[in-house]
Amino acid sequence: MGRDYQLPGFREFDGTALVLTCLANIPLAARRRAPMTVLLTCCTVVAWFLTLGYVPSLNLFGPLLAMYTVAATRPTRTALPGAAATAGVTFYSGMVVEVYTLWTALAQALVATLVAWLFGAGARRLADRNRRLLALAEELRREREARARSAVLAERIRIARELHDVVAHHMSVISVQAGLARYVLATDPATVGAALDTITDSSHEALEEMRRMLALLRVSDADPRGEGDGCDPAPGLGRLDELVERIRAAGVQVAVVVVGSPRPLPPGTDLCAYRVAQESLTNVLKHARGARANVTLDYGQPERLTIRVADDGPGAPDGPAHGHGLAGMRERARLYGGSLHAGTAPGGGFTVTLSLPVGVVPPGRHEPGVTGRRPSPPARPA
Template sequence: MRIRPLAVDALIALALTAVAVLLGEESARQGWPELDASGYVLVALANLPAVLRGKAPLAVFLFVHAVWFVYVTAGYWPVLNTFAPMLAVYTVASLRPARLSLPCAALTGAAWIYAGLITDGATMAAVVAQAIGFPLVIWRFGHAARRTAELARQLKVEQDERARREVAEERGRIARELHDVVAHHMSVISVQAGLATFVFGSDPATARAALGTIAGTSGEALEELRRMLRVLRAGDGEDGDGTPEAPMPGLARLAEMVERVRAGGVPVELRVTGEPRPLAPGIELCAYRVVQEALTNVLKHAPGAGTDVELAYRRRHIEVSVSNDGKGVIQDRVRTGGGHGLIGMRERAKLYGGTISIGPLSEGGFAVRLTLPTSARAAAQGDSGAE
């Protein structure tokens, strides 16, 4: 259970008052007048206002010192009411800037010297040393507490800002992910819709197959959109619709992707070498998305090109390549340095410590080759097979 600051200050005020009352019983033994009704009233007025020190530190300081001045002038033992003024100095120093708290500490020292001047037999050298030393030390502690609180607040602001930046970066990553996914599916849908329109009257079976591919692809696109929207809503503090998230795609679904692209009219072949094994989900997703983006580019820029997708499992890394023979290219040149898809592929490879090459082949065509380490050691030291 969290204790409220006002309750803590109330306990402190009661403790200060109790200590002052107990010390008051020693006044006579110390050669000072015993506390009477007026003395007890002044003791209460000097200590009980500490309950409000957190809300009005400067007002409490001035009130406590005014009562202390009256108390000392009345001839009572000054030591009884020294704790509340020192606490007031600390409070002002911990909550207010030095231009306000230093004069308050000086005022406490002046009141201390005043008490020594009106006390018979007081050693003024010791009184002046105490009047300078005690308020200065207490002020220093209060000022240090204020600086610590300011640094803590600044650190929290920086942490909150860093968290906001990380959220923004994550949302940017999600947006790029969404672009890759939707671009691929929409390319397939576009090709299939054109095919269905072309053969609708002459080849109903092919048209029906194309429409079936459109239905399946659009369903997968909607699934991906729902997954991304759930992530975005979770970033805004919403719980989403409560439905479980579908697993992120991996290398096991490459055959489905290739079949879908082949149904779109692109002659694609998939070859897998090496012994397939479970990989980290991030590695599989990275390889899957790179292949997806590369095939999307084939659909966009070379829909008639023969395309090969190769996946090779090595000892400490995997190699993925998508290459085409360049036939059916509808643009004179595909730039290798621009476009959101190419940038996204490079960012993914860099994120997982891999390497990627994107560019035309000497014998014609275009290729994307990705190498990803599959172990932390390989990612840190590199793999000779990946070079």
């Protein structure tokens, strides 16, 4: 090899040249782990190789490849010393060839180093872009998962709220009536019969509301509005009289006062108002049995409905509140842009006040948590 590749004026390729060639090229295998170290090693060995008088073109590929790796993996400020070393070795190789002039050797060094630098910098920009795209894709994936978890949690809360409103009210009525029937079982058959009738009605009503809620949860993609399942409209203030009668049958005196002219409400607002009234009266039945309750529907403000349920019972119990009733009512109020205040009244008893905006919902638009429901007729003065 040494004798075949021999130029006049240069030293013959011998064992020393072979060792230096290996030292200049073998470190390239580790250039991605330590690119700057490999580059400086290659430049040093090649400069030594040229100083000993060997043919320059044999080992110039190593520094240029190492320079490309440095530019591709290191920032510009770090790569500048490596570029200077590469240009210096390339310039030196041109100078030892007598056919090159000073300017030709300088141009060769600058062009070769610049080409290696540009290719490496382009590869680094592409790698940075790919990393940013991967990070963005991962962020979008996490955001989608977070939204999905949030949607599932919101749906669970909505279902739990509906279950609580349906089950708690009717089971409270059934419990009170069952206790009353057991108490007067041997002495007042008429009262027992009335209590059993109330239990039957409450059971049927609870089953009907559960069926309606499950039907809405099972709406298919082909019938997204739930109009083909035959379920009745969701309860609203139009059924307030039925609710009041059940509470009265359970032994609580309830008076209903309507201020202003009743008017149709958007379906979600109507359901919210009914559920708050239902939960408030159920709490009176559970915690203030024997008290009197007053329900006030105030339509006096053009774009707002205020519902107040007050009783003359002992007020809120001492200690931390338990259950999900008040929390569920507040969530409903916030969902429809309203507010709810509950607490012990100054003169005794407990008061729940709900304030809701009652803007008209355009046809075809459905409010949050309401699927295919129609507004119930307004409540009638009692």
